[in-house]
Amino acid sequence: MSASPTSKPRARRQTLEARPYHHGDLRRVLIDAALQLAAEGADVSVREAARRAAVSPGAPFRHFPNRDALMAAAAEEAQRRFRTEIEAALGDAPAADPLLRFRAFGLAYLRWAMRNPAHFEIISTGRYFAHGSSVELTRDNAELIALTEQMLADAAAQGLLRSADLKPIQIAGRALVYGFARMNLDGHFPRWGVEEGEIERMAEEVIDLFIAGIAKR
Amino acid sequence: MSASPTSKPRARRQTLEARPYHHGDLRRVLIDAALQLAAEGADVSVREAARRAAVSPGAPFRHFPNRDALMAAAAEEAQRRFRTEIEAALGDAPAADPLLRFRAFGLAYLRWAMRNPAHFEIISTGRYFAHGSSVELTRDNAELIALTEQMLADAAAQGLLRSADLKPIQIAGRALVYGFARMNLDGHFPRWGVEEGEIERMAEEVIDLFIAGIAKR
DNA sequence: CCCCAAATGTAATCGTCGATTACATAAAGA
DNA sequence: TCTTTATGTAATCGACGATTACATTTGGGG
Numbered sequence: 001m002s003a004s005p006t007s008k009p010r011a012r013r014q015t016l017e018a019r020p021y022h023h024g025d026l027r028r029v030l031i032d033a034a035l036q037l038a039a040e041g042a043d044v045s046v047r048e049a050a051r052r053a054a055v056s057p058g059a060p061f062r063h064f065p066n067r068d069a070l071m072a073a074a075a076e077e078a079q080r081r082f083r084t085e086i087e088a089a090l091g092d093a094p095a096a097d098p099l100l101r102f103r104a105f106g107l108a109y110l111r112w113a114m115r116n117p118a119h120f121e122i123i124s125t126g127r128y129f130a131h132g133s134s135v136e137l138t139r140d141n142a143e144l145i146a147l148t149e150q151m152l153a154d155a156a157a158q159g160l161l162r163s164a165d166l167k168p169i170q171i172a173g174r175a176l177v178y179g180f181a182r183m184n185l186d187g188h189f190p191r192w193g194v195e196e197g198e199i200e201r202m203a204e205e206v207i208d209l210f211i212a213g214i215a216k217r
Numbered sequence: 218m219s220a221s222p223t224s225k226p227r228a229r230r231q232t233l234e235a236r237p238y239h240h241g242d243l244r245r246v247l248i249d250a251a252l253q254l255a256a257e258g259a260d261v262s263v264r265e266a267a268r269r270a271a272v273s274p275g276a277p278f279r280h281f282p283n284r285d286a287l288m289a290a291a292a293e294e295a296q297r298r299f300r301t302e303i304e305a306a307l308g309d310a311p312a313a314d315p316l317l318r319f320r321a322f323g324l325a326y327l328r329w330a331m332r333n334p335a336h337f338e339i340i341s342t343g344r345y346f347a348h349g350s351s352v353e354l355t356r357d358n359a360e361l362i363a364l365t366e367q368m369l370a371d372a373a374a375q376g377l378l379r380s381a382d383l384k385p386i387q388i389a390g391r392a393l394v395y396g397f398a399r400m401n402l403d404g405h406f407p408r409w410g411v412e413e414g415e416i417e418r419m420a421e422e423v424i425d426l427f428i429a430g431i432a433k434r
Numbered sequence: 435c436c437c438c439a440a441a442t443g444t445a446a447t448c449g450t451c452g453a454t455t456a457c458a459t460a461a462a463g464a
Numbered sequence: 465t466c467t468t469t470a471t472g473t474a475a476t477c478g479a480c481g482a483t484t485a486c487a488t489t490t491g492g493g494g
Contacts, residue, residue: 022459022460022461022470022471022472023471023472026471026472045450045451045452046451046452046453047450047451047452048451055472055473056472056473056474057451057452057453057473057474058453058454058455058472058473058474058475059471059472059473061452061453061454062470062471062472063471066452066453067451067452067453124403124405125403126403126404126405127403162429163426165422167419167422168419168422168423168425168426169426171397171419171422171423172393172423172426172427174396174400174405175392175393175394175396175397175400175423176389176392176393176396177392177396178396178399178400178405179391179392179393179394179395179396179397179398179399180388180392180396181396182395182396182399183391183392183395186341186342186343186344187343188341188391188395202384202385202388205382205384205385205388206385206388206389206392208385209380209385209386209389209430209431210389210430212379212430213426213427213429213430213431214426214430239441239442239443239488239489239490240442240443243442243443262479262480262481263480263481263482264479264480264481265480272443272444273443273444273445274444274445274480274481274482275443275444275445275446275482275483275484276442276443276444278481278482278483279441279442279443280442283481283482284480284481284482
């Protein structure tokens with residue numbers, strides 16, 4: 001009965017193609033649309049996200065004060081996925097050897113960045129929104145950094161490192177993986193992608209080279 | 218006589234405030250305006266560049282088919298300056314020691330990137346124009362890379378390196394400086410800029426750490 | 435010297451975007 | 465049920481990239 005085309009507009013939610021006036025969870029759908037657009041390589045516009053959510057161009061601004069806020073929310077979601085994968089990799093790594101854990105961290109970092117370049121870009125580049133505007137993003141990132149600092153401190157405590165000055169090691173390590181990820185992102189690895197896994201293999205070599213460079217031997 | 222306000226419009230070029238219909242070298246002025254806008258942290262728009270050149274919004278398109286072409290031309294100019302500084306630094310470096318030359322290269326690279334972040338971004342990021350669209354930029358960059366490869370090959374020939382596998386060393390070195398430059402650019406060095414030279418000192422430490430890691434000892 | 439063609443600038447216009455405002459509709463609670 | 469609040473729509477604005485038709489200047493061949 002409710003499927004009758006002549007029924008009054010109330011209870012219209014039952015018919016599949018007629019979306020109810022209120023969207024289920026527009027905020028979430030907009031974030032997903034933004035991430036999807038980025039992953040497709042398209043430039044992310046609020047209007048296009050609204051279009052994908054089948055909603056008017058002004059609707060997103062009920063949930064985000066401006067475009068940057070949408071991008072920041074998308075970045076937070078991407079960062080959450082990133083962090084989840086990193087922590088899974090660390091869960092599989094041996095607890096005893098800090099340098100192996102360091103290696104596992106770097107590998108997981110680069111693997112994710114290689115496979116989700118656009119999301120990595122949103123997280124890292126600070127161009128889509130003011131860099132300190134998302135406290136969650138900042139805190140999350142700080143925690144990951146603290147993780148690597150702890151691993152390096154453990155390694156030093158076990159006498160595994162050649163130098164006791166941890167700060168340059170920490171910075172260099174971050175710069176190395178960050179730079180590798182961004183080189184891939186910015187198109188500085190011209191034709192490697194043709195053979196699948198070539199870049200990830202090179203990432204592994206580079207990480208091992210770095211660890212060999214800082215390790216005592 | 219020519220200053221008379223009733224004089225005919227011809228020979229108007231004499232009066233300073235009345236620009237002649239034809240701009241002197243609009244193409245060059247637009248490139249400079251684009252670089253200046255980038256350096257100021259503003260987003261570069263064709264219209265704003267035209268405004269700074271005191272010219273109509275459509276005029277730039279007589280010299281560049283689209284915005285990306287203007288950005289590419291600006292990138293070429295920035296890359297020219299970048300390369301000039303690198304080569305000057307290499308000119309001052311000792312010709313005999315390839316690792317010292319490598320170090321000088323890295324230092325000059327990072328110094329320039331720290332002091333001209335927006336220009337470095339335009340050069341490197343491939344977001345402002347298709348990455349292979351400028352043959353000059355591509356060639357120029359390839360030559361700089363070839364320079365570092367030569368330095369590493371020389372170092373290996375002199376038995377200065379711990380490993381004979383140069384490719385990972387080359388990639389890691391690029392990733393390291395590129396990552397350091399981009400971390401600075403993307404706001405990942407929170408409050409270091411307050412004390413002038415702090416970042417550049419850290420850059421030096423990081424480069425030395427890398428060289429110590431690859432050198433035989 | 436003049437005229438014409440090429441180069442180069444202007445004016446007007448289009449479609450897209452971010453953003454704001456006034457209004458409409460649904461949901462929730464007293 | 466009535467009213468408040470949340471959430472969507474419609475209309476509009478200004479900036480932007482881009483295109484088109486037109487205007488002005490310049491420079492070279494008769």
